[in-house]
Amino acid sequence: MCGPALLMACVVVTVPGCVGPPSRIDRTAEQRAASDPAALMRVAQAADRSGNPSTAAVFYRRAFDLDASNADAALGLAHALTVQGDADQATETLRTALARVAASDSVRVRKALGDLLVLSHRPTEAVAVFRAGLDRLPNEVPLLIGLGVAQDNCRDHAAAQAAYRKALTIEPGSIAGRNDLGLSIALAGDTDTALETLRQVRAEIVANGGEANDLATIDGNLALVYAMQGNLAGAARSARGAASDPTDLAANMKFYSALAPGSGASSGLPSTPEE
Incomplete structure (x- = not known):
């Protein structure tokens, strides 16, 4: 136990056997961090980088629960859930976010949702997701390419190639568009x-x-x-x-x-x- 003469030493330095009283400032900082989406995002991203998706998911979820319009939190949570094999929950996370994020973030979230549906062998749903976005933003190259990939997975290669070609009229140098167009042509039977x-x-x-x-x-x-x-x-x-x-x-x-x-x-x- 710490006697009166050692109280200051316990606060300033670590003395074996001495445990100082909990810091009110530390508790306040912890409480503030727990309700700060930016702080939660930093922890989640650090866990992501270290290859710990389960921990990342916990902190991304807290950040998303505090602010469902936070596109980065939604995308991070969806990724962490997908890595852990929970594609259904990841899909629902992105659907929720899509209804709430700012217009400037909607393309990123919609693209992630459509891509995840394709990976989950639900390409018809993905086509609907991409078309809904293109009804509002008809010249968004990521959505056009995503639509093409979904249509290729539906074996509608002619429609897919039309989507890729439209994307390439807008962004002729798109590697993704040209790459996916080439594969679509092969899938349609023209391998040469x-x-x-x-x-x-x-x-x-x-x-x-x-x-x-x-x-x-x-x-x-x-x-x-x-x-x-x-x-x-x-x-x-x-x-x-x-x-x-x-x-x-x-x-x-x-x-x-x-x-x-x-x-x-x-x-x-x-x-x-x-x-």
Whole structure:
């Protein structure tokens, strides 16, 4: 126990066996932080960066509960829930946010909702989500590309390509738009044109020192198209650029082999290798 003579020492320095009284200032700061969305967001984002989605979800949810118009909190919470396998709750979070966020944030939230519905094998719902946004904002490139992806997943490749082409009239340099257009052309059966399109995009990315992620995405789609042609050697060459390690490469090649003609795989949009 601390005697009177040691009270000051207990406050100023750590003395073995000494426990000072709780600080009123500390308690007030904690209470203030618990009701401060910005402080909660900082904790959530730190947990996200450290690979702790369960903790991130707790703090994103608190921030979102305090302010349901906070698009970053909604997007962070939806991501953390999806990583943990709760896509349904993530979807509901984004639907709630979409009704409350500012107009300037609506495109980001709508795009995330539509993409999540596609990943959840609900492309028809995703088409409706994207169309509702485009009714208000007809020239939003992210929504047009999202609509195209959803329509491709519905096997409506002609409509998907129309969406991609409209996006490209607005933003001709869109890597995502050109990449998805190339894959859609392949899914519609014209693999030669698809290869030409994707090779051109790849060459431009390399020439312009583009992002490694963009290059990996293009390589993955090139591998898919080669596999659809039965060219597994070409698929293997492209797959090396898309895979992060030898284990991924082996898994992807097994997937590409299943796409080759005569393999018995069903036609239409393939699932991703990870699924």
